[in-house]
Amino acid sequence: MELEYEDLTQKIIGAAIDVHKELGPGFLESVYENSLAIELQQRHLEVVQQKELRIFYKGYQVGMHRTDLIVEDKILIELKAIKSIENIHFAIARSCLKACNLKHGLILNFNTIPLEIKRVIVS
DSSP states (O other), rough: OTTTTHHHHHHHHHHHHHHOOOOOOOHHHHHHHHHHHHHHTTTOOEESSSOEEEEEEEEEEEEEEEEEEEETEEEEEEESSSSOOHHHHHHHHHHHHHHHTEEEEEETTTTTOOOOOEEEOOO
């Protein structure tokens, strides 16, 4: 069974791998975010960085959150530069997906060798 947006997901992963090969681990998340945005744009993909999301509770706006990257208005990318991806990172990604009204996301951890890649899908 093919996953929805499989081709787009593979393009994003390929771009992330190229960034990881070029820079390696050890930089701040913002360095990887900016580099990946450039790499994706060079592959003719639409990328939005640091999109502000209004967070609501029972109809009241209770705060704001910023995403790392959204590609083609279909896939949320959460970038990390940490020891390893943990369950809390999946919870955060799922919350962001809900707030963005998206179903597909990737968590990319650039601080590991090889690049750590996790899919997040909400129904």
